[in-house]
Amino acid sequence: MTGYLQKGGAEQHRRLSNRVEHAINEYRSQIESERYSTVLDALGYPVYVVGADGCFEYINQEFVELVGYDRETLIGAEPAIIKSDDSVTRIDDALSRVVSSDSPNSAQVEVRIQPREGRDIPCRDHIAALPFETEYRGCAGILRNISEQRRDKQELVNQNERLEELVSVISHDLKTPLTTADTALSLAEETGEQEFFERANRAHERADAIIEEVLTLTKEGEQLVTTDAVAIETVAEEAWETSSRGNANLCITTNSIIEGDPSRLQRLFENLFANAIEHGTTTTRSEESNETERENIDVNITVGSINSKHTGFYVADNGPGIPTDERDLVFQPGFTTIGDGTGFGLAIVDRIANAHGWKVQVTESETGGARFEFTSVIVIDSENSEESSVSDESA
Structure with a gap:
C-alpha cells in the first residue's frame, strides 16, 4: 500500500481517499436505510418513494399487499397505476406547495387507491419531498387506510339521524296519549268515577308501548x-x-x-x-x-x-x-x-x-x-x- 501511494503521489492519494470516504458514506447510508426500513416495517403502514422521474423507486411489503400488484410491476411504474386521476392531481398540487420555500415540509391528502382487484380504498397519503438543494429529487409517502374511519363517521351520522328521528317521533306521538291521560285524571279527580282512571291507565300503557317501539326501532337500525x-x-x-x-x-x-x-x-x-x-x-x-x-x-x-x-x-x-x-x-x-x-x-x-x-x-x-x-x-x-x-x- 505504501509503495502504491508513493508511485501515484498526492493525486493518487487524493483519489483513494475519496473512494474510501465514498465507500464509508455508502455503508453509512445503507445502515441508515436499513434502520429506517426497520422502523417503517414496525409501523405496519404502506410506504413508497417516487423518484424525480415520477416513478416508484421503493415500496415496502405492506404497500404491495394493499394494492395487490407485485413489486416488479410497481417499481418503475407511475403512481397512476394505483391512484385515481383526481388523487394524482391532488398529490401533484400538494407537492407543488411542499417544495415551495414558504410552505410546510409535508402534507396530508385523501386519495383513492385502486387495487388490482376489488373496490377503491380510501386512504390518507402523508407525503414529503426528499431533501434537495437545487433540483427536485422526488417524494416519499406513507398511506393510511381510512375505510374504517369513514364507516365510523357514517355510523355516527346515522346514529345522529336516528336520534333526531327518535326525539321527533316521541315528541309528536306521545302528545296525544299524555294529553288524554291528563284530561282523564282531571275528570277522575273531579268525579271519582272508575271509568276515567281506566282511560288514564290505557293512555299510559299506550305511551309505554310507543316508547318501547321507538327504542326498538333505534336499536334495530344498528349495523350487524x-x-x-x-x-x-x-x-x-x-x-x-x-x-x-x-x-x-x-x-x-x-x-x-x-x-x-x-x-x-x-x-x-x-x-x-x-x-x-x-x-x-x-x-x-x-x-x-x-x-x-x-x-x-x-x-x-x-x-x-x-x-x-x-x-x-x-x-x-x-x-x-x-x-x-x-x-x-x-x-x-x-x-x-x-x-x-x-x-x-x-x-x-x-x-x-x-x-x-x-x-x-x-x-x-x-x-x-x-x-x-x-x-x-x-x-x-x-x-x-x-x-x-x-x-x-x-x-
Missing part, C-alpha cells in the same frame, strides 16, 4: 356485527309462538337456510305476523255490551322462498292488502291505519332488513292480501320442504 346460518322455518315457528292469536294459521313452505341474525329475524317475523293478524281481523261492536269484539275470521299467513331472479323469502297473508299509494308509507315510523296501533311495527321490519343489507318491498298476495318480499338475501341452502302449518284457535 355477526351473522349465523339461520333456518327460516325454525325462526318463523319461534316467532309464531309469541305472535299468534285468534283464528290465525301459519303455513311455512320453505326450509331455506340464510345468513342473518337469528334474534333480529325472529323480531321481523313477529312484527309481520302481528301486522297481518291486526289488519286481517275485523271488529264489530256488540249492541248488548257495547264492547268491541273480533269476528271469527281466519287469517292465513304464508312464509315461503323466492327462487326467481332475486333470491330471498316472503311473508304473505289473506287480509285486505295494502293500497298501492300506501306501500311506501307503511315503513315510515308512526304510520298506521289502526286507531290503537303505534305505527312502528313495519318500520322496525324495514330497519332489520336494511341492517342485513336486504331489500324489502310490498306487493299483493295471491289472495289479495299483503305480501312482503325480502331480496338480496344470502341463501346458504334453498331446498324447499313439505308444507308445515300451525294454527291458533284460542280466543
Whole structure:
C-alpha cells in the first residue's frame, strides 16, 4: 500500500481517499436505510418513494399487499397505476406547495387507491419531498387506510339521524296519549268515577308501548356485527309462538337456510305476523255490551322462498292488502291505519332488513292480501320442504 501511494503521489492519494470516504458514506447510508426500513416495517403502514422521474423507486411489503400488484410491476411504474386521476392531481398540487420555500415540509391528502382487484380504498397519503438543494429529487409517502374511519363517521351520522328521528317521533306521538291521560285524571279527580282512571291507565300503557317501539326501532337500525346460518322455518315457528292469536294459521313452505341474525329475524317475523293478524281481523261492536269484539275470521299467513331472479323469502297473508299509494308509507315510523296501533311495527321490519343489507318491498298476495318480499338475501341452502302449518284457535 505504501509503495502504491508513493508511485501515484498526492493525486493518487487524493483519489483513494475519496473512494474510501465514498465507500464509508455508502455503508453509512445503507445502515441508515436499513434502520429506517426497520422502523417503517414496525409501523405496519404502506410506504413508497417516487423518484424525480415520477416513478416508484421503493415500496415496502405492506404497500404491495394493499394494492395487490407485485413489486416488479410497481417499481418503475407511475403512481397512476394505483391512484385515481383526481388523487394524482391532488398529490401533484400538494407537492407543488411542499417544495415551495414558504410552505410546510409535508402534507396530508385523501386519495383513492385502486387495487388490482376489488373496490377503491380510501386512504390518507402523508407525503414529503426528499431533501434537495437545487433540483427536485422526488417524494416519499406513507398511506393510511381510512375505510374504517369513514364507516365510523357514517355510523355516527346515522346514529345522529336516528336520534333526531327518535326525539321527533316521541315528541309528536306521545302528545296525544299524555294529553288524554291528563284530561282523564282531571275528570277522575273531579268525579271519582272508575271509568276515567281506566282511560288514564290505557293512555299510559299506550305511551309505554310507543316508547318501547321507538327504542326498538333505534336499536334495530344498528349495523350487524355477526351473522349465523339461520333456518327460516325454525325462526318463523319461534316467532309464531309469541305472535299468534285468534283464528290465525301459519303455513311455512320453505326450509331455506340464510345468513342473518337469528334474534333480529325472529323480531321481523313477529312484527309481520302481528301486522297481518291486526289488519286481517275485523271488529264489530256488540249492541248488548257495547264492547268491541273480533269476528271469527281466519287469517292465513304464508312464509315461503323466492327462487326467481332475486333470491330471498316472503311473508304473505289473506287480509285486505295494502293500497298501492300506501306501500311506501307503511315503513315510515308512526304510520298506521289502526286507531290503537303505534305505527312502528313495519318500520322496525324495514330497519332489520336494511341492517342485513336486504331489500324489502310490498306487493299483493295471491289472495289479495299483503305480501312482503325480502331480496338480496344470502341463501346458504334453498331446498324447499313439505308444507308445515300451525294454527291458533284460542280466543
